[in-house]
Amino acid sequence: MRHLATVAAGFAAAVLLSGCSKGETGTAPAPTAKTEAPATPASESAFEVEAALKNADPARYSAEVRTETYTGSILGVVMSGRMNFNGPALTGRLTLKTSDSVPENQAFSTETILLEDATYTRTLDDGTVGEWQRMGRDSSAAGLADYGAYVRLLLDLGPAARKGTDKVGGAPAYRLSGNVTQDQLRTVDRRLYDRMRATGTKDFACDVWVNDSGRVVRFEQVLEMAGKSARNVVTFQNFGAPVPVSAPE
Template identity: 75%
Template sequence: MATVAAGIAAVVLITGCGAGEVEKASAPTSKSEASAASATPGSDDSFDVEVALKNADTAPYSAEIRTETYTGSTLTVVMAGRMNFNGSGPTGKLTLTTSDSVPEDQAFSTETILLEDATYTRTLDDDGAAGEWQRTGLDSSSAGIADYGAYAQLLLDLGPKARKGQEETGGVLAYRLSGSLTQDQLRTVDRRLYDRMRATGTKEFACDVWVNELGRVVRFEQWLEMSGNSARNVVTFGNFRDPVAVSAPE
């Protein structure tokens, strides 16, 4: 279970929406989602999400990112850290840790440094001790961080049915977009995921995106099947600020 969950967590960060059949109805509901459901979509003070995305600042910035991966209704893996965006390539530091629901013999914790040309990963134990760094080089065929703004635009292109209105999520107001995307829609937006979907015979997947009035994605959700397991990823972004320095470990 832990291995599958770790793979699913990597899918959402590395390739955006995951490659798998949709089972949205069976996905767990978070507290923030329940709060958002009580909001009134399409209220008069809703900002124009299309304009917000178009006018989003393209200057480099960093954000805290947290991904929770659920298998069935159980939280299994948490990935968290700070990432730099809008640069020549996404960089940052992340930890990937199994939750208490994972059996002890499957539990793990890792730390990763992402650079423009390589990633460095090491294991962590319960006492805080760390293993040796392992370097993996990147090339043109390597996966990259998803452009969540591009996914928001794909949902906008679905028309009025994708526009769910303004909601509160994570303490901020954001506009929620929701729908299913197909292989063909990803052809020019996320070629790696497009190729993966073709290889696995996946025709479409469901995802939701929440965009704030500055045109930044603050929440992203996906529903997928992987290795026969129904899964849901919840990604949140916050505490936006200037880029942070990231370098290879010594």
């Protein structure tokens, strides 16, 4: 079980990292929350979205992160924690836990500390705290794409991808939606690109909501791989100054 939990923690961290090396983030609702109908035509807000991205604050900051992974409509794994952004590499602390829908013999819970040069993970199963296990950071991490790159991919799809303004978390956010192809992903998200090639996945559906500060407030992707549907939802909230992160004692 410990090996399974460690591998799963690493995979979930990869899901998070594959979208956030220089990530624009913001406050977002729970994945099941409904957004309001678009109130602003796409043609009126497209320039504002591009300008907001260009003017996004590059300073380091931290935010609470929540990643939910679904198989079909069933929530399988939740990853949450606080991360530091806009630095040389993502750093922070995360917990990873299976949902109540996962059979007891497959359930697990882990804690992970991400440093610039290493990752530490331990199990938290059945109220028992395991030993920390150290792993090196993937050498390709510095080349991972940010959510802003996904936004630009969708903007490049043209008017059809520009869905107008929704209310997200009580504030306006511009929604972009479209299908991203394997080839388009090559320079944006190499890890996912490699996975798509390995499974023969040609494209996937992607939705991104951007606020007026140029930060992604909600990100969703739906992938069909090897005959199975997977949905990832990443949300951010409670911004603040960078938080200290160190190796466990």
